[in-house]
Amino acid sequence: MIRRILALAATLAAMPFAVAQPMPEQPGGPLSSAAERVYDLAKPRILQVRTLLQAAGRQTTLGSGFVVSADGYAITNYHVVSSFALDPKTYRLEYLAPDGSKGGLALLAIDVAHDLAVVKIDRSGLPFFEFAPRALDGTLPKGERMYAMGNPLDLGFTIVEGTNNGLVDKSYDERIHFSGAINPGMSGGPVTDSDGRIVGVNVAKRLDGEQVGFLVPARFAAALLERARRGPVLVLDKAREEVGRQLDAWQSGFYEALARAGFRDASFGPYRGMESAAPWMTCWAFTNADQVPKPRAAINTTRCSSVTGLFVSDRILTGRVDVTYSYHKSIDLNAFQFAHEVSQQAGAASFDRGRRLTEQECTDDFLEGPPAGRPLLRARWCMRAYREFEGLYDVTVLALTQDRDREALLAQLVMQGVSHANAVALGKRFLESIRWAR
Amino acid sequence: MGAVMWIEVLSRHGEVAARERIEAPEARIGRAFDNDVVIDDPHVAAHHVRIFRADDGELVAEDLGSVNGLYPEHGASRVQRLPLAAGPGMRIGRTILRVHDASHSVAPEKPLTPPRAHATWAAGLGLAVIALLFGIEWMGTTTERSTNVMVLPLLGFATFIVLWSGLWALLSRLFFGQARFALQLRIALTACLAFLLWDQMGEWLSYGLAWPQLDDDATYGVWALVAVACYGHLVSIGPRHMRIAMGVIVALLAAGAAMQYAGKAEARRVAGEPATLGELKPPQFRLRPAVTVDRFLADTGTAKRAVDEARKREPTLGLFSETDGSD
Numbered sequence: 156m157i158r159r160i161l162a163l164a165a166t167l168a169a170m171p172f173a174v175a176q177p178m179p180e181q182p183g184g185p186l187s188s189a190a191e192r193v194y195d196l197a198k199p200r201i202l203q204v205r206t207l208l209q210a211a212g213r214q215t216t217l218g219s220g221f222v223v224s225a226d227g228y229a230i231t232n233y234h235v236v237s238s239f240a241l242d243p244k245t246y247r248l249e250y251l252a253p254d255g256s257k258g259g260l261a262l263l264a265i266d267v268a269h270d271l272a273v274v275k276i277d278r279s280g281l282p283f284f285e286f287a288p289r290a291l292d293g294t295l296p297k298g299e300r301m302y303a304m305g306n307p308l309d310l311g312f313t314i315v316e317g318t319n320n321g322l323v324d325k326s327y328d329e330r331i332h333f334s335g336a337i338n339p340g341m342s343g344g345p346v347t348d349s350d351g352r353i354v355g356v357n358v359a360k361r362l363d364g365e366q367v368g369f370l371v372p373a374r375f376a377a378a379l380l381e382r383a384r385r386g387p388v389l390v391l392d393k394a395r396e397e398v399g400r401q402l403d404a405w406q407s408g409f410y411e412a413l414a415r416a417g418f419r420d421a422s423f424g425p426y427r428g429m430e431s432a433a434p435w436m437t438c439w440a441f442t443n444a445d446q447v448p449k450p451r452a453a454i455n456t457t458r459c460s461s462v463t464g465l466f467v468s469d470r471i472l473t474g475r476v477d478v479t480y481s482y483h484k485s486i487d488l489n490a491f492q493f494a495h496e497v498s499q500q501a502g503a504a505s506f507d508r509g510r511r512l513t514e515q516e517c518t519d520d521f522l523e524g525p526p527a528g529r530p531l532l533r534a535r536w537c538m539r540a541y542r543e544f545e546g547l548y549d550v551t552v553l554a555l556t557q558d559r560d561r562e563a564l565l566a567q568l569v570m571q572g573v574s575h576a577n578a579v580a581l582g583k584r585f586l587e588s589i590r591w592a593r
Numbered sequence: 594m595g596a597v598m599w600i601e602v603l604s605r606h607g608e609v610a611a612r613e614r615i616e617a618p619e620a621r622i623g624r625a626f627d628n629d630v631v632i633d634d635p636h637v638a639a640h641h642v643r644i645f646r647a648d649d650g651e652l653v654a655e656d657l658g659s660v661n662g663l664y665p666e667h668g669a670s671r672v673q674r675l676p677l678a679a680g681p682g683m684r685i686g687r688t689i690l691r692v693h694d695a696s697h698s699v700a701p702e703k704p705l706t707p708p709r710a711h712a713t714w715a716a717g718l719g720l721a722v723i724a725l726l727f728g729i730e731w732m733g734t735t736t737e738r739s740t741n742v743m744v745l746p747l748l749g750f751a752t753f754i755v756l757w758s759g760l761w762a763l764l765s766r767l768f769f770g771q772a773r774f775a776l777q778l779r780i781a782l783t784a785c786l787a788f789l790l791w792d793q794m795g796e797w798l799s800y801g802l803a804w805p806q807l808d809d810d811a812t813y814g815v816w817a818l819v820a821v822a823c824y825g826h827l828v829s830i831g832p833r834h835m836r837i838a839m840g841v842i843v844a845l846l847a848a849g850a851a852m853q854y855a856g857k858a859e860a861r862r863v864a865g866e867p868a869t870l871g872e873l874k875p876p877q878f879r880l881r882p883a884v885t886v887d888r889f890l891a892d893t894g895t896a897k898r899a900v901d902e903a904r905k906r907e908p909t910l911g912l913f914s915e916t917d918g919s920d
C-alpha cells in the first residue's frame with residue numbers, strides 16, 4: 156500500500172540513514188558536481204511551505220514547493236496545503252526561502268486527484284523553474300539521474316540524487332517511480348533533470364521499502380499551473396466544495412475506467428466471482444491451511460485491491476476499491492458449526508473512519524437471481540456518508556452463498572468515496588457475478 | 594356455643610406467637626397477671642383493653658384508659674371503642690392482636706405438594722437446560738474440540754443457578770419459614786430454559802428473516818424474563834410487602850434495561866450498524882423469501898436517505914468515543 160508522505164510536524168525524529176547509495180562511474184567528472192550545479196540553480200527557486208495555526212502563529216505541518224513563474228506562481232502538493240484549504244479560518248500559509256526570506260502564500264488552485272496545488276508569492280521578478288519538455292512528453296528514459304529537493308524533516312534544504320524508474324506499473328494514478336530517498340517535509344518539492352528542469356513533484360514513498368519514492372509527473376503540474384493562470388481563482392470559502400467536486404469527478408472517472416477495463420471470471424471452489432481486468436487491480440491470496448491446530452474449515456481468500464489512495468485531509472484517505480472472495484469448505488464441521496464459523500468471518504474489516512463520516516446504515520436480504528446458475532445469496536449493504544462532501548459514500552457489500560450447508564463463498568466489496576449510482580452499478584455486477592462454476 | 598372467641602398475639606414478623614381460647618363473654622388484655630391474655634410489652638398498660646360482645650353479638654374492643662391507647666391494626670387514629678367486625682386486628686402499644694369468633698371462616702385446605710415433586714421437576718428442567726446448553730455449545734464450537742471447552746460453561750452456569758436458588762431459599766427460610774430449595778431451583782431452571790429458548794429464537798429468527806438487529810434487540814426480553822422469575826420466587830416466599838418487593842425488583846430491572854438500551858443507542862448513534870452478517874444458520878432455516886438483485890439494490894435507497902439525513906446533523910461527541918480532531 157502506498158502511504159503518502161504527510162508533511163509531518165518537525166517534532167518527528169529523523170530516521171537514521173544507514174547506507175549511502177552506491178553510484179556507478181559516469182563520464183564527465185565526479186557525480187557530485189552535477190548535484191552541486193543543480194542545487195545552485197535551484198536554491199533561489201525552492202521554498203519551504205509551512206501551514207501555521209492562525210491563533211498561535213506556529214507551524215503545524217511542513218512541506219516544500221517551487222517557483223514556476225517570475226510573478227510568483229509556485230507548485231506544491233495538495234496534501235501540504237489541505238488543512239488550510241479545508242479550514243482557512245484556522246490555518247494560514249507561509250513560505251520560507253533558502254535565503255531566509257519569508258512571507259504569506261495565496262492558494263490559487265488545487266488538484267486533489269494528482270495531489271497538487273498552485274500557490275502564489277506576492278513578489279515579482281523572481282527566478283523560476285522551467286518544465287523539462289521531455290517530461291511533458293513522457294520520454295524520460297529509465298535510469299536517468301534525477302534530483303529531488305525539499306526540506307526533509309525541517310532539517311534544512313536538501314538535494315537528493317536518484318534514478319528515474321518510469322511510471323509505476325499497476326497504479327491507476329500516474330506516478331513516477333523515483334529510486335531515491337524522499338522524506339516527510341519534502342512533499343511538494345521539485346524533482347529536476349541534470350539541467351535543473353522540472354520532471355516531477357515529490358509526493359510519496361513506500362514505508363515498507365527502501366528508497367522507493369513517488370513523483371507526480373510534471374505534466375499535471377504544468378496543466379494545473381495553466382488552469383490557475385487562465386481559470387477562475389479558487390474561492391477560499393468554496394474550497395471544500397471544490398474538493399468535493401474533484402473527488403466526485405475522480406470517482407466517476409475511476410469507476411468508468413474500471414468498467415472499461417472489464418471483468419473476467421475467477422473460480423473459487425465450485426463458485427465463480429468477478430475479477431477486474433484492470434492492470435492496476437492487485438490481487439493477493441491467503442489460506443488458513445497452515446494454521447495450527449488444524450482448521451476445521453478450509454478458508455481460501457483472494458483479495459483484489461485498487462492501490463488507490465486519495466488524500467483529502469489528515470483524517471480522510473479515500474478512493475479505494477477492494478473485492479474479497481473467501482471460499483469456505485467444512486473439513487469436519489457440521490452444518491450448524493459451519494454456519495457459525497462463517498458468521499465469525501463474515502465481517503468487513505471495519506476501518507475506523509471516525510466522525511468525519513456518518514454512522515453506518517445497512518440493509519439486508521436474501522437474493523435470488525432469475526437466471527439459472529446463480530446460487531441464493533444472503534446479502535448486506537452498508538454505507539456511510541462523508542459529512543463534508545455531498546454525494547460521496549463508503550459502501551460495503553457482503554454476500555454469502557446459501558445453496559449448500561457445508562461450503563460457501565463469502566464475497567465482500569468495499570468502495571471508498573463512491574457515488575451511490577456507481578456503488579449500485581458495481582454492486583450489481585458484483586452480486587450477479589456470483590455463480591456456479593460449470 | 595357463640596361464646597367462644599380466640600385472641601391471637603402476633604410476633605414482630607406478623608406470625609401468630611400465641612393464641613388464647615376464651616370461653617367467657619368478656620376478655621381482658623394487659624400487662625398485669627390478672628388479665629385473660631397477658632402481654633409482655635412495656636408500652637401496654639396493666640389493664641389495657643377489654644373485648645366484649647355488643648348487643649348485636651359482634652365483638653368490640655374497648656380502651657380501659659391506657660396511656661398509649663387503642664388503634665385499628667392498620668389505622669393511625671386512636672379510638673376508644675373498636676368494633677372488630679370490620680377487621681379482627683388491633684394495635685396496643687407495639688403489639689398487634691387479632692380476635693376471631695369461633696364462626697370465623699378459614700381458607701380452604703391447600704392440597705399437599707406430592708413429596709419431592711419440586712425436586713423431580715427441578716431435575717427434569719435441569720436435564721433439559723443442560724441438554725440445550727450442551728447443544729448450543731456444541732453447535733458453536735468451531736475450534737479444537739476439547740472437554741474443557743464444553744464443560745466449563747456448563748459448570749459456570751450450574752454454579753450460578755445453585756447460588757441464585759440458594760439466595761432465594763435463604764430469603765424463603767427467613768420470611769416463609771422453610772427454605773424449599775427444590776422449589777426455588779425449579780423456578781430458576783424454568784426461567785433458564787425460557788431464557789435459552791428466547792435467546793435461540795432471537796438468533797434463528799434473526800437469520801431466517803435476514804434481520805441482524807433482531808438478535809440484538811432480543812436481549813431486552815431477558816430483563817422481562819428475569820422479572821418474571823423474581824415474581825415466581827417472591828410468590829413462593831409470600832412476603833408481607835409483596836408489592837413493594839416486586840416494585841423494587843421491577844425498578845432495578847428497568848434501570849438495567851434502560852442502561853443497556855442507552856449504551857446500545859449511543860454505540861449505534863456514533864458507529865451505526867456493523868458490516869457483518871450476524872449469527873448465521875444453515876440455509877435450510879431461511880424464512881424470508883428471496884428478492885431480486887435489482888430489488889435489493891433499489892432498497893439501498895433507504896440506507897442512502899438515512900445517511901444523507903445523518904450528514905446534515907452536526908456530529909456530537911459520543912459517550913464512548915473520542916473527539917475526531919486533527920492532531
